[in-house]
Amino acid sequence: MIQSVLVANRGEIARRVFATCRRAGIGTVAVFSDADALSPHVAEADTAVRLPGNSPADTYLRGDLVIEAALLAGADAIHPGYGFLSENADFARAVHDAGLTWIGPPAPAIEMMGSKVESKKMMAAAGVPVLAELDPGAVTEADLPVLVKASAGGGGRGMRVVRELADLPEQLEGARREAQSAFGDPTVFCERYLETGRHIEVQVMADRQGTVWAVGERECSIQRRHQKVVEEAPSPLVEAVPGMRERLFEAARLAAKAIDYEGAGTVEFLADHKGDFYFLEMNTRLQVEHPVTECTTGLDLVDLQLQVANGHALDAESPAVSGHSIEVRLYAEDPAQNWQPQSGPVHRLDLPENAVEFDVLRTPGIRLDSGVVDGSSVGVHYDPMLAKVISFAPTRTQAATRLATALSRAQIHGLRTNRDLLVNVLRHPAFLAGDTDTAFFDTHGLDV
DSSP states (O other): OOOEEEESSOHHHHHHHHHHHHHHTOEEEEEEOGGGTTOHHHHHSSEEEEOSSSSGGGTTTOHHHHHHHHHHHTOOEEEOOSSTTTTOHHHHHHHHHTTOEESSOOHHHHHHHHOHHHHHHHHHHTTOOBOOEEOGGGOOGGGOSEEEEETTOOTTTTOEEEOSGGGHHHHHHHHHHHHHHHHSOOOEEEEEOOTTOEEEEEEEEEOTTSOEEEEEEEEEEEEETTEEEEEEESOHHHHHSTTHHHHHHHHHHHHHHHTTOOEEEEEEEEEOTTSOEEEEEEEOSOOTTHHHHHHHHOOOHHHHHHHHHTTOOOOSSOOOOOSEEEEEEEESEEGGGTTEEOOEEOOEEEOSTTOEESOOOOSSEEEEEESOOTTOEEOSSSOOEEEEEEEEESSHHHHHHHHHHHHHHOEEESSOOSHHHHHHHHHOHHHHTTOOOTTHHHHHOTTO
16 A cells, blocks of 8 residues: 655645645655755655756656655655646656555557557547647648647647648748647647637546446636636536436547546547537646536546555546536736746745635635745746636536636735636626637637
């Protein structure tokens, strides 16, 4: 049984995993770069090990140093969080080879989902709906608009929308350069671009005995630069289209079973307004937006990850979903200045309504998952997300109202943030009506 967990990550997700470990009586080990020496996740761990340097390449992406830290600190398991090494099959193998427990899916499953090109072929063969891959050299006027995507990546990097055929060569070259820089792999492909699609994803959880849960769906359609800003469970679209949830869940289970999946994962789909949907990718890790699923199911997904890693079997059926949960990502950035990241001290970050931290809400309220506390400093080396603020209520309208009010009353001093934008989205008539496609900001503007 797992006794001590090293989290191969930083900030908010490290604190999130530590919170579950503390509740379970499991020891915790942090790793930290020099830039993170005063980070809350370091102070909260039972043991902390320094990774010399500041850049991710020198620290959190050094799998050898992370494993060495785990052995030095006496940890017997590694949780990768999300980002950094979380979807690195070689790292998963190295953890296993070091005699440690990997709290994640088997390395072959990570590998199979690591290439968007190959994973889509595999999903099509398994009966999961996919958007046909287009050969960049064979795209015609009839195919436009198309989306150029990096095979090895995500987060909007290496992604370009092309509406004019004459622009395709330049956009392909730019996408290849960005993909090579971000992921070390310049492979790109094209697919049909749905101008106003809905981004729907299904949380799956699978054990070693072959049980696969489709835990619930989330909608993450409100995005900027292909990165999610607002996420919610359940999806307004899925709620409105008869039979869509059953079809989504069956497709997600097929995807997981096709690669002998184990642990927590997310199968992402792009849907149209009629409820037809197509496989995008499978993220072989915990997602940033996992709290909305926790609040609508009562599950602690990190605790389930630990149980599955210990070999425990899931129940035959996953728990029912109730209520509605919405999450927003609070960033230190200026939406009016091309989303420019901000850096500097956080003098105060305080939410009203007795917000709970890193815990599953079972009664109406507000949850805060943050990587910073009063007095923290936001640097230039890492993602500028300050916190995830999550609401839970019996209805979607109540969840949106409660979250908007909590954000508007929050004390956030020291940095410019996207707080006003988030409040405006949550109060916008289109959002409240469930009209939340991926073109939301293009349609309504930044000041919504």
